[in-house]
Amino acid sequence: MRSQSTDDYLKALYKLETEEKPVSTTALARLMKVTAASATGMIQRLARDKLVAYRRYYGVRLSPEGKRIALRVIRNHRIIELFLAEELGVSWDKVHQEAEAWEHVVSTEVVEKMADRLGNPKRGQRGQLIPERDGAMPEQRDHVLADAAIGALLRVTEVEDDDAGVLQHLVSIGLGPDSRLEITERRQYDNLLVIRVGGKTEILGPSxxxxxxxARLPVVRRSKEKVV
Amino acid sequence: MRSQSTDDYLKALYKLETEEKPVSTTALARLMKVTAASATGMIQRLARDKLVAYRRYYGVRLSPEGKRIALRVIRNHRIIELFLAEELGVSWDKVHQEAEAWEHVVSTEVVEKMADRLGNPKRGQRGQLIPERDGAMPEQRDHVLADAAIGALLRVTEVEDDDAGVLQHLVSIGLGPDSRLEITERRQYDNLLVIRVGGKTEILGPSxxxxxxxARLPVVRRSKEKVV
DNA sequence: CAGCAAACATAGGTATGACTAAACAGCAGG
DNA sequence: CCTGCTGTTTAGTCATACCTATGTTTGCTG
Known part of the structure; x- marks a missing residue:
């Protein structure tokens, strides 16, 4: 039987996975805030249960079944976050922690009732893509701000951080999902990014x-400007 | 740190407790569907954590702190049941099981938001009294149908069973919270109760x-009668 | 290519919470 | 008073999931 712990590890593995290389024990341990030894132990249980493919001293990768579970948990989490915020008026800084506990416990059936109530949203509280009902993950078409070109006009699609302090800071400078911004300058030596947002100039560190x-804002100047 | 298991045991102890005698290990084990040995083990942990008073070979009783936790869990459970049914449209036979899982996980803060949304109800889905926000348990002023006098006009206040089959049967004969009924006859030998409910005659076994x-119906002129 | 440090795995310990099997307490009846 | 039954507890085992301490690999670097 699956436990909350295994679900959490699978979720973490999904976040860490890339096309190229398998996930390292240390990376998993760091994200889960446990020792490397504990991570090894859990990886072995997951491998035994066929939820990951594992080779010692090499790395670990989700199996199709493991991925399915991870996406389900992520969908639950994001729908619950939205539900807590929009339907129950839970403050944004408490939503994540509460959803962390609920995600393992709320049945799929009830999550889908919440999703219906919310109008089957495609993105979460901070703009994250939500896995679909059937387990498919929509393709990510945006890119990270750090890689964007100077002078580009951009729209924030997602904030990939759930730390309350970080979010609070971003709110204070007016940066959140759907904010518009322009990159003014990239400082060579310390990699700082100077941006214009909401009429003000702000500086962002690389992290x-x-x-x-x-996402790049569509350039609409010349033809019929349509404001939505 | 409290766990789901300890919460469940405390809840069970609350249900079993009476003024007179302490709860027996066997009774607790039966309700929790574990062996007596397991119950003994848990009782010892609860005693160690000062959540119960325990004497070997004698019995166990909730401490004030244990009682406080039990009442909190029960409040959570009942509020969540109502919320699931009324706000999310979860069918009545699935509500109990879902709430069983949620009750340990939903923060007090969010439960109270649900309670506000529901208008701070005093009774649960099946008419059970809900412990108050501050941990007080309202006094039970009703009594069991089996003890009622013949000829009495009564209103159902609570159905103390969460078995789906039992509930289904009661629904089918038109008995639920707020139903009105009259006791026609009590059969001496097999203790069956003959009642009139919704214009029909039904027979209830002692269990x-x-x-x-x-509760006895106040004798009033029938002007604003609520039909359920 | 050898050697070493970082990354990883194993061994052994703890706590929870379940189990079975066996010992033991307490009360009733002979 | 002792015997025996019922109820209860103890003892020992197992799985999960964490830890620390200690080995083992791997890959980088001189």
């Missing part, structure tokens, strides 16, 4: 710029 | 009559 995802 | 709580 922050790495956690904000953006 | 069922023991699980239904009723």
């Amino acid at each position: 922050l710029a790495q956690r904000i995802r953006v | 069922l009559a023991q699980r239904i709580r009723v």
